[in-house]
Amino acid sequence: MANKPTSKGRKPGNSTRHPGATDGVKGRAGRILAKANNNGTYDTAPEVETAVLVAVPDKRQPDARTQEYLDELAFLAETAGVTVTKRFVQRLEKPDIRTFVGEGKLAEISAYVQHTDASMVIFDDDLSPSQLRNLEAELKVKIVDRSLLIIDIFASRAKSATARTQVELAQYQYLLPRLTGLWTHLDKQRGGGVAQRGPGETEIETDRRVVRERIDLLKEKLKDFDKQSHTQRKSRGGVVRVALVGYTNVGKSTIMNLLSRSDVFAENKLFATVDSTVRKVVLDHVPFLLSDTVGFIRKLPTRLIESFKSTLDEIREADLLVHVVDISHPSFEEHIAVVNDTLKDIEAADKPMLLVFNKIDQYNPGAEIEHHGGFEGMNPEEDEEAPASRPTLEQFKATYMARMHDPVIFISATQRENIEELRELLARHVASIHQQRYPNTLPQVDYEQ
Ligand SMILES: Nc1nc2c(ncn2[C@@H]2O[C@H](COP(=O)(O)OP(=O)(O)OP(=O)(O)O)[C@@H](O)[C@H]2O)c(=O)[nH]1
Numbered sequence: 001m002a003n004k005p006t007s008k009g010r011k012p013g014n015s016t017r018h019p020g021a022t023d024g025v026k027g028r029a030g031r032i033l034a035k036a037n038n039n040g041t042y043d044t045a046p047e048v049e050t051a052v053l054v055a056v057p058d059k060r061q062p063d064a065r066t067q068e069y070l071d072e073l074a075f076l077a078e079t080a081g082v083t084v085t086k087r088f089v090q091r092l093e094k095p096d097i098r099t100f101v102g103e104g105k106l107a108e109i110s111a112y113v114q115h116t117d118a119s120m121v122i123f124d125d126d127l128s129p130s131q132l133r134n135l136e137a138e139l140k141v142k143i144v145d146r147s148l149l150i151i152d153i154f155a156s157r158a159k160s161a162t163a164r165t166q167v168e169l170a171q172y173q174y175l176l177p178r179l180t181g182l183w184t185h186l187d188k189q190r191g192g193g194v195a196q197r198g199p200g201e202t203e204i205e206t207d208r209r210v211v212r213e214r215i216d217l218l219k220e221k222l223k224d225f226d227k228q229s230h231t232q233r234k235s236r237g238g239v240v241r242v243a244l245v246g247y248t249n250v251g252k253s254t255i256m257n258l259l260s261r262s263d264v265f266a267e268n269k270l271f272a273t274v275d276s277t278v279r280k281v282v283l284d285h286v287p288f289l290l291s292d293t294v295g296f297i298r299k300l301p302t303r304l305i306e307s308f309k310s311t312l313d314e315i316r317e318a319d320l321l322v323h324v325v326d327i328s329h330p331s332f333e334e335h336i337a338v339v340n341d342t343l344k345d346i347e348a349a350d351k352p353m354l355l356v357f358n359k360i361d362q363y364n365p366g367a368e369i370e371h372h373g374g375f376e377g378m379n380p381e382e383d384e385e386a387p388a389s390r391p392t393l394e395q396f397k398a399t400y401m402a403r404m405h406d407p408v409i410f411i412s413a414t415q416r417e418n419i420e421e422l423r424e425l426l427a428r429h430v431a432s433i434h435q436q437r438y439p440n441t442l443p444q445v446d447y448e449q
């Protein structure tokens, strides 16, 4: 398959791609950023790619929040194999229509990029096709926006045929509106050779048509995969289905491995899991199916959500959601909100849910709450002079347990703290769902487990 988003399709010696430069349309659906292959290793000796990050927060956003967002963007960049050397922030009411940042900031970024030979500039927001083009023309390096960065990471992680097809669809959907004058067209369509001049409108139209056809083909392919997995899921009837959901990097796969004694890839990187995995688990003689799936993130590109429909079906069709939260993360409350919003988007919000606060071993009560809001119900605003600090874990548990509608549990997956309690809680809920759902059948005990 010519368009697999893997390193295989790349020309030798051309492992990095410039979204506005000389590759053909087909090549562009491959990975754009780093050179890591699907195993996270490198095909050839890597040249280090360096990146500059740019955020344009609105004037009301507190500094600490802006830094947290940039930390996340830097983590994404690192996950994509890129080293971040500098961060630029410009507060604006509204991003500049032409170049996203203002003229002065652009000159500053340009001077820095030239001086340090940075290979790309990464924006924390999505850029319009014309902003992308203008920035490329001005800065003369790769311009990457948040969607592209995330899609690129997904491309490096996807292993199953379904996930690869989903990523490829997202890549082409990202590409389509950006096929403009600066983009070269398909070599094949021109009968080979490198264009001497930029392509004319006719060629761009041809490229667009080729990409559209490819998108249709991928959608058809996904429909077939959908049918197959639907049949597979039907054959699993009679068993309660549980899905692990949560922000990326919170410990879902680690918990999956603990509960199912399996060996799902877990790593301190964003989006370690892109394919979903389903395992049969038996707790207290009650069997159920547990699925580990892709993590969510702030501003997850809608296109990516749409194209990941079959992966998200695992969540949509679950009887119970286990929402995992990384309590040691300074923004974990925002993460909870992002996950709940994404669940609403995919119409999976009304399901029974268990809330699992993970990584209690790393929870630091001494840390100041720097961002706006702090802990709801814990009052950080009452004393404006003193910086609010985090409540102790005990205070926190009491508040949360009283406040949340859903059952709450606090664990450390890596330190094995409270895992037995998690098993019991899960077993109880699964048994009760089983009773409601399949009242006339006893849960089948799988003695092989
Ligand atoms: N300190 C600490 N680290 C943990 C705990 N649970 C998981 N981790 C670490 O957190 C990182 C992410 O864990 P994963 O299980 O890959 O997280 P995930 O939610 O599956 O992440 P994605 O698949 O990327 O969405 C790994 O480095 C884990 O070892 C915990 O209880 N305490």
Ligand SMILES: [Mg+2]
Binding pocket: 252, 253, 254, 265, 266, 272, 273, 292, 293
């Ligand atoms: Mg995972």
